[in-house]
Amino acid sequence: MLKKTLCLTTLLLANVAVAADLEIKVTNLTYGLHFTPLLVAAHPADSRLFQAGSTATPALQKMAEGGDIAELTSIISAVAGNSLVNPANGLLAPGAEVSAMLTTTGSNNYLSVTAMLLPTNDGFVGLNSWPIPTEKGTYTVMLNAYDAGTEANNELVVEGSGAPNIPGIPAAPGGNAGSGGTGVTLEELNTTVHIHRGSLGDDNLSGGKSDLDNRVHRWLNPVARLTVTVK
Amino acid sequence: MNNLSHKTRYCCSGLLALTLAACGDGHSVATTPATPPPPTPVVTYQFEIEVTNLTQAQPISPVAAVLQTSGRLWTVGQPASVALERLAEAGDNSAILGDSQVTAKASLSGMLLPGTSAKMTIETTEMVNYLSVLGMPVNTNDAFSGLTGFDLRTLAVNSARIFDTPVYDAGTEGNSESAASVPGPAAGGEGFNSQRDDVNQVRMHSGVVSQQDGLSSSALLEAHRFDNPMLKIRIMRTK
Structure with a gap:
C-alpha cells in the first residue's frame, strides 16, 4: 500500500513538471527543400499543432500552404504553451541547421514542430506531441514530411499562391524550379493530414506537367533531424 | 604460428x-629461476558486423568498416572528404580504409547483392570509440549508405545493436543518372571524378528518378529506385 502511494505521488509529480531548459537543434536533411520559419512548441498533452488523420485547422493550412505561423503561434499562446518562433530568422536551407533554447513551464511536457517545405503545395515537416524526457541528456528525433491535405499537389509555382485556397507553390527559394507546367493533378484524394507521397517533378523546366525538377525537388523521409538536449 | x-x-x-x-x-x-609476475593480459575487442542489402536492384560496393578514436566520416551540411567522394562516386573504399585516423579496419570482399547479407570482423587491442560502416549503391551517381560515429563503448560483450541506415548524397556529383556517370552495372559509366559539380555538401538522398519515372536522360530503370532504409547493419561485440 505504501509502495502504491509512493508510485502515485511520483506520477503526479512527473505530470506537474517544473521548468525545463531545452536546447533545440533542427537540421534540414533534404537535398533540395527549404523550410519556411519554424515553430517549435512545448504544450500540454491535450493541445496539438496538427494531427495525422484529421482535417487540417485553418491555422495549419496557413502554415502548410504559405509558411505563415502566426495563427499556430497564437494557439500555443492560448494554452499557455512555450514557443520558439522562427529561430532561423527566415528560411532554413537544405543542409543547414539552427539551434536555440526553449524553456518550458507548467505542464508543457510535449514538443511539436512545424515548417512548410518549399517548393511544395502544402507539404510540411512535422512533429506531433513528442513527450519531452525528464532525464537530462541529448535525444535525437527524425522528422517526416506531411501533406496538409488542403490543396491538390499541382506542382506549379504561382506567385501569391501562399494564401489559402489559391492553388500553387508560392516560391522555390533555391531558384531551381521551372515554369510553364500544365499541372500534375487537380485532386487531393486524402483531405486529412497525411504522410506526403513526395513530389513528382519532371525533366522539363519550361513545360511538362510539373514546375519542379525531378532530380532536385524530390525527397525521401526523414526530412529533418531534431536534437533536443535536456539541461 | x-x-x-x-x-x-x-x-x-x-x-x-x-x-x-x-x-x-x-x-x-x-x-627462468624466479616465478614471473603474471603478465598483463592483452585485451582483444572484437566486433562482428553483418550487413544486409535491403534494396530491389542496387548492388552495394564493398562495405568498409573503420575504427577511429575521434571524429565522423561525414556530417549532413558539410562537404564530403575526397576519400568519401571516392567511395560514393566509384565504390572505391581504399581511401577510407587507408586514412591515417583509422586504427582498425575491415571490408567485405565483394559486391553485396540485393537481398543478401555478409559478415566481417573487426578487431582491436585498444578500445577505440567510434565505428563507421558504409558502402555505395553502385547504380547511382554519388550515393552512399551507412553509419558513422557509433560509440562502441556502449556495447557490452555479446550484445548487439541493429541500425537501419538511410541513403546519403555525397553532394559531389550532380544526379544526372546518365549512362556516362553512373558506374554500376545498370550504366557502366565513370566512377571517380575529382570535379565537384553539385552542392558540395553531404545531404540525405532524394532518391533516383529513373527513366520510367520521368528523367528521360536516365540510364536507370524503375527497379533501381530505393527508399530508406537501404542497409541493415548489425554490430555484435564478440570479445
Whole structure:
C-alpha cells in the first residue's frame, strides 16, 4: 500500500513538471527543400499543432500552404504553451541547421514542430506531441514530411499562391524550379493530414506537367533531424 | 604460428625487468629461476558486423568498416572528404580504409547483392570509440549508405545493436543518372571524378528518378529506385 502511494505521488509529480531548459537543434536533411520559419512548441498533452488523420485547422493550412505561423503561434499562446518562433530568422536551407533554447513551464511536457517545405503545395515537416524526457541528456528525433491535405499537389509555382485556397507553390527559394507546367493533378484524394507521397517533378523546366525538377525537388523521409538536449 | 610467436614475444617483454638474459635466445620461460609476475593480459575487442542489402536492384560496393578514436566520416551540411567522394562516386573504399585516423579496419570482399547479407570482423587491442560502416549503391551517381560515429563503448560483450541506415548524397556529383556517370552495372559509366559539380555538401538522398519515372536522360530503370532504409547493419561485440 505504501509502495502504491509512493508510485502515485511520483506520477503526479512527473505530470506537474517544473521548468525545463531545452536546447533545440533542427537540421534540414533534404537535398533540395527549404523550410519556411519554424515553430517549435512545448504544450500540454491535450493541445496539438496538427494531427495525422484529421482535417487540417485553418491555422495549419496557413502554415502548410504559405509558411505563415502566426495563427499556430497564437494557439500555443492560448494554452499557455512555450514557443520558439522562427529561430532561423527566415528560411532554413537544405543542409543547414539552427539551434536555440526553449524553456518550458507548467505542464508543457510535449514538443511539436512545424515548417512548410518549399517548393511544395502544402507539404510540411512535422512533429506531433513528442513527450519531452525528464532525464537530462541529448535525444535525437527524425522528422517526416506531411501533406496538409488542403490543396491538390499541382506542382506549379504561382506567385501569391501562399494564401489559402489559391492553388500553387508560392516560391522555390533555391531558384531551381521551372515554369510553364500544365499541372500534375487537380485532386487531393486524402483531405486529412497525411504522410506526403513526395513530389513528382519532371525533366522539363519550361513545360511538362510539373514546375519542379525531378532530380532536385524530390525527397525521401526523414526530412529533418531534431536534437533536443535536456539541461 | 602467428599466435605462438606473439605470445613468446609477450612473455619475454614481461620478464624484461627480471631476467634480461632469458630474452636473447627466445628460450621458454621454464628456464627462468624466479616465478614471473603474471603478465598483463592483452585485451582483444572484437566486433562482428553483418550487413544486409535491403534494396530491389542496387548492388552495394564493398562495405568498409573503420575504427577511429575521434571524429565522423561525414556530417549532413558539410562537404564530403575526397576519400568519401571516392567511395560514393566509384565504390572505391581504399581511401577510407587507408586514412591515417583509422586504427582498425575491415571490408567485405565483394559486391553485396540485393537481398543478401555478409559478415566481417573487426578487431582491436585498444578500445577505440567510434565505428563507421558504409558502402555505395553502385547504380547511382554519388550515393552512399551507412553509419558513422557509433560509440562502441556502449556495447557490452555479446550484445548487439541493429541500425537501419538511410541513403546519403555525397553532394559531389550532380544526379544526372546518365549512362556516362553512373558506374554500376545498370550504366557502366565513370566512377571517380575529382570535379565537384553539385552542392558540395553531404545531404540525405532524394532518391533516383529513373527513366520510367520521368528523367528521360536516365540510364536507370524503375527497379533501381530505393527508399530508406537501404542497409541493415548489425554490430555484435564478440570479445
